[in-house]
Amino acid sequence: MDNRASKLGKFYIIFVFLLMYMPIFYLIIYSFSKGTTMANFDGFTLSHYGELFADKRMLAIFLDTILIALLSSLFSTIIGTMGAIAVHNTKRRHQRETLLSLNSILLVSPDVIIGASFLIFFTALKLPLGFWSVLLSHIAFEIPIVLLMVLPRLDEMSPSLINAAMDLGATSTQILSKITLPFIQPGIIAGFFMAITYSLDDFAVTFFVTGNGFTTLSVEIYSRARQGISLEINALAGIMFIFSLVLVGIYYLIENHNLSSGRKLDRVEVPDR
């Protein structure tokens, strides 16, 4: 049997790909339209991009979003990596399974539940809603994905490496900094990266815990979209599309680097929303 895809199959996937990309390109094309709606293309203009760059509020929100993404990823990577080491060190299998299922709760819970329960939690702690509550929530929901990216690397590491180091008189700190961390570094970088995309992509959780004063891009797009169409959002979509392309590019460079450094990667990582 020939293992190739049939003509019909190829036609089908091209068709579905067209449907998948149509909304995205539709958005971007209209970001260059002179009109005010996404109905008739009235000639080429860059004015919506001009508007966007002149929009001080939007710029501030953009910077806040990036700041939240970087800070939360940094902290979640540190805590997630520690968690991975902790899970890896558990002796009993049963204990490990329990930790892993607790770890995955936040990954499978619906966003509204995470958002609502964090809102209750912050209110119970009397923590004011705003930058800090958003940052803490992002750190919280990014930790499990970092752990899942780092743990396989740790499990791959041969115990004899550590044993050899111990026999040669290395201290715990030396083992960690000279052996463990360099070995799991690709997993840490991948985890950091996934954390950034989780943060940038999140809407629902942020929407619940953001309060009045603080906004991220997703929340801003939502409130503008509820008021109807504004081609400034289309321009924003254009920019964010380029941004995503760059992020994907970097991510795959890292993955390929990991690949060439000996790790066989045959799973596709599934970014979540």
Add this chain to the structure above:
Amino acid sequence: MAMKKSFKGLFYTPYILWLAMFVIAPVALIIYYSFFDIHHQFTFSNYRVFFESGTYLTMTANSVLYAFLITVISILISYPMALVISRLKHRDLWILLVILPTWINLLLKAYAFIGLLSRDGLVNNLFEFFGIPAQQMLFTDASFILVAAYIQIPFMILPIYNSMTDISDSYIRASSDLGATKWQTLTKIIIPMTMPGIKSGIQIVFIPSLSLFMLSRLIGGNKIITLGTAVEEHFLTTMNWGMGSTIGVVLIISMVVVMLFTNTKRKGRRS
């Protein structure tokens, strides 16, 4: 040895702290709040209202039905996609094309559909081109389901694709050597062997579909049609956190049920 213990404890502490504060405490709080009414009095009335008033039960049934339809539509579109892509020469590149849209902000994709489905949007223009009168498409349940399926399709393709690439070629060759038709190979070998992928796809798609409140707001109109919208409404608009938590608990329970039905023991793939 004591020194080593405290060193190890150093790794446990932040992570365990996180588990306690952001995983266990919030879930416990949401369950706790579901027993309080709007005046902070302990009560079972939230649950009574939920199970006695027809509106909540109908809404739950609707929400489950919508999530079911979204899941079925995404499987029907995604399975052939995954099958074809897994047989292409540069399949890694093609699967990258599937992943790319998931990196685009969800809200932007929803926003695109506000334009596409509007009265004088592209879809209606196409309809008119084929002689079909323009329809009101935005703010209907059907458009909500289609847009939700659109957003979920990549998340369905990926696990199915992964389970397809796990099938060894020798199974396919053996089946055709033994005289199976392509259809038989598909239904007897490929589909059963990709069941774990389908199940994790269902898990990834069904649960969020119960709670996509931003989509039902933007595309489905202001009606409260999913459990997620109801939670959002109670927490952020009517400020009745007790009732919101009760619906949240129902959502958590349905999530657990879905997990139990779709859980396959997936062993770590590392050898």
